Amino acid sequence: FSTGAPITATLFPGDGIGPEIAESVKQIFTAAQIPIEWEEHFVGKEVDPRTQSFLTWESLESVRRNKVGLKGPMATPIGKGHRSLNLTLRKELNLYANVRPCFSLPGYKTRYDDVDLVTIRENTEGEYSGLEHQVVRGVVESIKIITRQASLRVAEHAFQYAKAHGRKRVSAIHKANIMQKTDGLFLKCCREVAEKYPEITYEEVVIDNCCMMLVKNPALFDVLVMPNLYGDIISDLCAGLIGGLGLTPSCNIGEGGIALAEAVHGSAPDIAGKEELWEMSESCCGMSSGGGWVRCWNLVDWRNKHRNSSLNVEFGDAKNMANPTALLLSAVTMLRHLELNDKADQVQNAVLKTIAEGKYRTIDLGGKSSTTDFTNAICDNL
Numbered sequence: 001f002s003t004g005a006p007i008t009a010t011l012f013p014g015d016g017i018g019p020e021i022a023e024s025v026k027q028i029f030t031a032a033q034i035p036i037e038w039e040e041h042f043v044g045k046e047v048d049p050r051t052q053s054f055l056t057w058e059s060l061e062s063v064r065r066n067k068v069g070l071k072g073p074m075a076t077p078i079g080k081g082h083r084s085l086n087l088t089l090r091k092e093l094n095l096y097a098n099v100r101p102c103f104s105l106p107g108y109k110t111r112y113d114d115v116d117l118v119t120i121r122e123n124t125e126g127e128y129s130g131l132e133h134q135v136v137r138g139v140v141e142s143i144k145i146i147t148r149q150a151s152l153r154v155a156e157h158a159f160q161y162a163k164a165h166g167r168k169r170v171s172a173i174h175k176a177n178i179m180q181k182t183d184g185l186f187l188k189c190c191r192e193v194a195e196k197y198p199e200i201t202y203e204e205v206v207i208d209n210c211c212m213m214l215v216k217n218p219a220l221f222d223v224l225v226m227p228n229l230y231g232d233i234i235s236d237l238c239a240g241l242i243g244g245l246g247l248t249p250s251c252n253i254g255e256g257g258i259a260l261a262e263a264v265h266g267s268a269p270d271i272a273g274k275e276e277l278w279e280m281s282e283s284c285c286g287m288s289s290g291g292g293w294v295r296c297w298n299l300v301d302w303r304n305k306h307r308n309s310s311l312n313v314e315f316g317d318a319k320n321m322a323n324p325t326a327l328l329l330s331a332v333t334m335l336r337h338l339e340l341n342d343k344a345d346q347v348q349n350a351v352l353k354t355i356a357e358g359k360y361r362t363i364d365l366g367g368k369s370s371t372t373d374f375t376n377a378i379c380d381n382l
């Protein structure tokens, strides 16, 4: 960026609501004059034998070449003979750490106002090694792998992150009282790395106690580092503390300096490609001015309420219900990785201001705005 040349970043719009929210990110990046050129790659319709997945070799090469990218949600295709898309990305690009900043959004009220923590999840091993088999009928075995190399690598990233972001404390989350060998090794590695960072407080918290502490007082935590499965669960718990998966960004860090930012939610097939529906009053449903839709505040509530009614409601394939915030804030983590901090602040502040003002909010946040209206409001606030 210092040379003024645009930076090329890979963009996977993904499935379901992915293309809609990716469009929103592109619009806001253009409005903010961010010097990123997107190289778009789509999930293939057939399995690529070189990756054994619906992701093509060319897509993976694009991330390896650009070293930076943004990923929308990808639906997991059902069937045999191919690898999960997310697993393919993690394994092929060696995305060893998943970093999720989680902070209370000003003006969006949840049970807590003071959440400001970061979960760092080991992303390559643990229970996710895919080593499961049947021993005899009625007995199956799943193998949890913890290695010194992967544990040291993720612990190092957690401490480096804490140092770079002025964080004070790293908590290693574990169950070493029961899983003495596996989680024991993970803790040993964290302790080793902690010794190199005396300015950062290091503590160890058993996972069950961690869950209780998080829901009682999330302000007790700063940076949390943990093995794969615990990270999967704890990071979603933390997303719940601030309002849900539609708001939570993440970034995957890989070998060789790769950063692939991604929204943590899925492809939301229940709202993908749907016009928002509005209910005019408790008893009376009206037609929207535009396309002849019956409009309702909440699709699921509306369907339940009118299940037996004679109203003829059409659900078409217009779009516009998805909340692009998680993908946008993920794109902000990508900008920070590129040290485009001014641009990152500009976009983040515009998103937070729009949510705090409350005039334009998407339906999942209790608002009535379409993706387009919310996106335009963010552009106005840039």
Ligand code: NAD
Residues within 6 Å of the ligand: 017, 072, 073, 074, 075, 076, 077, 086, 245, 246, 262, 263, 264, 265, 266, 267, 268, 269, 270, 271, 321, 322, 323, 324, 325, 326, 364
């Ligand atoms: P989901 O996250 O897609 O949806 C859960 C609920 O949250 C739905 O009601 C959905 O409408 C809502 N939601 C999610 N994101 C939203 C957004 N941005 N704005 C508004 N509402 C939003 O979870 P699911 O239904 O279990 O999964 C659907 C598909 O996505 C599956 O194929 C799954 O494998 C895949 N998935 C992918 C990823 C990923 O790519 N990282 C993560 C989770 C699930």
